[in-house]
Amino acid sequence: MTDTADTTGPSFSLDGEDVAFNPGETVLRAATRAGRYIPHLCWHPDFAAHGSCRLCIVKVNGRAGAACTLRAAPGLDVQSNTEELNAHRKTLLQMLFVEGNHFCPSCEKSGNCLLQATAYEMGMEGPHFEEFYPDRPVDASHPDILLDLNRCILCELCVKASHDIDGKNVFEIGGHGIGTHLLVNSDSGRLADTAMTLTDRAASICPVGVILPKRRGFLIPIGERRFDTASVSEQANRGQS
């Protein structure tokens, strides 16, 4: 997002500094546009807010809410970068790490992974909780795309991208509770039997290492990847959301 809000327009306060917003915007969208970092995983500027990861939790006049769904209003006093909220964020990240099977050293997404980058940003040094080690499938049926559900954080960005942009409805959410999981829409339930292609938006939207192009592993060496050169907050400050 490169457009800027009218500087004489309404604004709210984020950690003591004014952020201008356009009417109807959420706190997270306005903050992102202004180059202000609020941690998030399931939010993406091209899609409607989802509100599931809860990383963007902020406090407004003492009340907690998700910045991605919170409508900006003049004079709001939004607290985000506080010790208490960052501690909560770290715990949420640890929850996501123990819930799935995340082995960064062997993951092709390492260095390009928003979950990993956000965990570094929040100073997460270990899982803290006991790992769940769930038994989740890998779907390698598609000729060009690998689906490794061990890393899924249920952000639903692929569901939205496939539905809103690709018009293919390849993904859905199934199950409930801790058994909630990503579904592939085909009679067989396999990705090979869908219309998905590498050029789909859904093929490149995954913030973690679930949806990966085949035969490109380690094409970009470790050390030269997106978050290897600048942290997630530094990139946000430069307007790269």
Next chain:
Amino acid sequence: MNPNFQGTSVAETDLLQLLARHGAEPQALVQILRELQELHGWLPRDVLKRVADALGLTLAQVEGAAGFYRFLHMAPVGTYRVLFSDNVTDRMLGSVALMDDLCRRLGVAPGRLGEDGLVSVDRTSCTGLCDQGPALLVNHHHVVTRLDATRVAQLAGLIRAHVPVSQWPAEWFEVRDNIRRADVLMGEPSAPGAALAAALARGADEMLAEIKRSNLRGRGGAGFATGLKWELCRRSPGVGRVVVCNADEGEPGTFKDRVLLSRRADAVFEGMTLAAHIVGARRGLLYLRGEYRYLLEPLLAVLQRRRDTRLLGPSILGREGFDFDIAIHVGAGAYVCGEESSLIESLEGKRGTPRIRPPFPAEHGYRGLPTIVNNVETFCAVGHIALQGGAWWAGIGTPQSSGTKVHSVSGDCERPGVYEYPFGTRIGRILEDCGARDTQAVQVGGPSGVCLSAFEFGRRIAFEDVPTAGAFMVFDRSRDMFEVARGFAHFFAHESCGFCTPCRVGTALVVKRMDKLAAGHGSRHDIDVLFELDKLMHTATHCGLGATACNPLRDTILKFRPAYERHLKSLYFEPGFDLDAELSVARRMTGRHDAGAYLENPP
């Protein structure tokens, strides 16, 4: 019993009939799946595919919805699906041993279908029969109450002999109302139509003013002002408004709506009709929890009688333009659907995940239409207000909590059942009336409510003191409050919708910690972690379910700490796993049983 239970496909004519009845509307998906399962016992993938095609949905959308509800099955569950109600009150009455006994007699493991495909036995969240438990649910339809060893033995025999549920002893299905104390709502009912006639005479504006004057607040727990909610809906722009009655009474320990729906169904429907008159709705929906499936036919009969007497349908009571009717949606086992926006999602045939709010249902509810959602008890109350006036209702109870409240009393007391009191009643008074002795604690409002210990029994039921959605579970001094909290922790993990991180993972982590403590492997550190999880979940969850999921935990740790410390192996650090247990397989293989092979706990 279903003749084609073990087949792989539903008869084409059955499917077409069902789809035709629901107008092939995607909003009817959950109802269609539920009814298909009643015909077929479970939902094979090819059937899901045909439903998807007929409704213009994808297979994954249908699979996603089916997988959300605990009572819908995508694998066979047997000719008999037996679900033991697993509320703490059922366990206190011996349900655990009875279920083990039934499994042993039938030769099946809990949760697993027997090899002959005849029967599966499992647990389910509270079925709302705590005053006559232990209870169980058969084939998501019939309930068996007051279980004991004799009943379980007979039940096993009937199942083994393939006797259809319809031929089981009729007294097993008897559900008693157990009305122990009646006030306004449980008292003498007015004639059907009387309240509606009074409301029509007042006119919609004046009737809304009376509701506001009464200070009536929603009985579902949150206590939002009913008049204000209705006014917001009435003012919302949009064509077509909807009145929804939330009869998804899922809070463990709550069963007062069951009794209101059994004994005061006319009052409930009359309240909904009255609301329709005020907000200008033509369409009404009652969301009946799946566990109350057995109430469907009696409720449909009441609706038909009201249509026949012009209390529903076109030109109600002869008033031109006052057209309103009510349909019943049966749930499929999901506690979270008691939250109004999840309930609306479920009514629309989707996964019951809470919506992002605002917008609130009063502006943007069922199918985007302005919608009011109120509890069964709230609708019961408005008829009385129409007849006797808002000032009369406001004069009952306390200034901030007007009127009466119906309580579902269960647990350690002589007379469990339904008790109605004006707001402002002392906890101790209710305990005296129900014959509770040597009481250690009361869980008011269910697991998401508050746990009170003896020094708080002077407190009063009121929104400003001890608010409640209607559950009142009594625990005497013989009960281990840690075990009570552990049961509630399992309940929340079982019922989490799975949408947001803190609730989906947090409730599962709480269960792991509580089970670790129960197994005697806990330390003080685990209690600190529980506090940390409680704090996070109160702050960060998407909806109220997650926010309140640790309430029983926090209350019991604060008020009954010795109950927790009894379970601590050490007051200091204890590792997250038991190394000796982990090494036991290797020791067995190597034949090492000498003391040197163990860390510190030789057998």
